[in-house]
Amino acid sequence: MAPRRYAAKHRAETKPFAALVDQSIGKKSIAVAAAGGLVAAGAAPAFASPGTLAETASLATEARAAIGAQSLASASEDAAWSLEGTTVTVVKPPPPKPVATAQNSRGTGAAKTVDASRNIPQSVEGNAILEVAARYVGTPYRYGGTSPSGFDCSGFTQYVYAQLGKSIPRTDITQKNAGTIISADQAQPGDIVWFPGHVGIYAGGNTMIDAPHTGTVVQFREMYRTPVFVRF
Numbered sequence: 001m002a003p004r005r006y007a008a009k010h011r012a013e014t015k016p017f018a019a020l021v022d023q024s025i026g027k028k029s030i031a032v033a034a035a036g037g038l039v040a041a042g043a044a045p046a047f048a049s050p051g052t053l054a055e056t057a058s059l060a061t062e063a064r065a066a067i068g069a070q071s072l073a074s075a076s077e078d079a080a081w082s083l084e085g086t087t088v089t090v091v092k093p094p095p096p097k098p099v100a101t102a103q104n105s106r107g108t109g110a111a112k113t114v115d116a117s118r119n120i121p122q123s124v125e126g127n128a129i130l131e132v133a134a135r136y137v138g139t140p141y142r143y144g145g146t147s148p149s150g151f152d153c154s155g156f157t158q159y160v161y162a163q164l165g166k167s168i169p170r171t172d173i174t175q176k177n178a179g180t181i182i183s184a185d186q187a188q189p190g191d192i193v194w195f196p197g198h199v200g201i202y203a204g205g206n207t208m209i210d211a212p213h214t215g216t217v218v219q220f221r222e223m224y225r226t227p228v229f230v231r232f
Contacts, residue, residue: 151211194227
């Protein structure tokens with residue numbers, strides 16, 4: 001019997017698994033690069049077939065079309081820009097309170113600083129004469145002065161009394177002689193206090209308000225010696 005001959009059977013040729021992976025990765029990489037405008041001649045792997053290159057080109061065309069469909073924001077070079085913010089308001093601080101330099105009426109001793117707007121005793125409240133007198137605290141002393149632009153000692157007392165309808169003489173000695181002299185224990189705030197060559201208005205306790213001398217202002221201060229009390 002003649003021996004039978006069998007034709008050998010072979011499996012169909014298949015590509016290695018690694019080659020398939022590389023080919024798949026290559027396609028995706030080329031497609032992504034094409035979308036970014038980075039595809040260049042020779043970028044495809046050496047093993048890519050003509051069919052693979054055609055497929056990649058198609059993907060690149062679709063990627064470019066997708067990118068072109070996106071709206072992009074733009075601005076001209078001469079565009080004007082503005083910034084909105086909180087409005088800042090500058091507030092001017094209030095002016096400082098007046099400060100006066102006080103000395104005794106004879107001009108001796110060290111000078112001291114007095115806040116004329118605060119150095120007002122409680123005896124002023126309810127006393128008509130002292131309330132009028134207190135309005136002129138800080139007015140500068142002026143020799144011969146009889147108005148709020150400047151007072152001397154007797155000009156000040158005469159002006160204050162005149163605001164309440166009381167007429168008294170112009171000078172310190174005539175004011176002393178024209179009024180009624182009273183004792184210290186009878187004295188009341190608002191009475192005239194007389195010193196040789198000087199007058200003021202009694203403010204209670206050991207204080208008075210007066211226009212001391214050149215270089216000072218009308219102010220409340222302690223009496224520098226025992227006065228003669230005069231009432232009108």
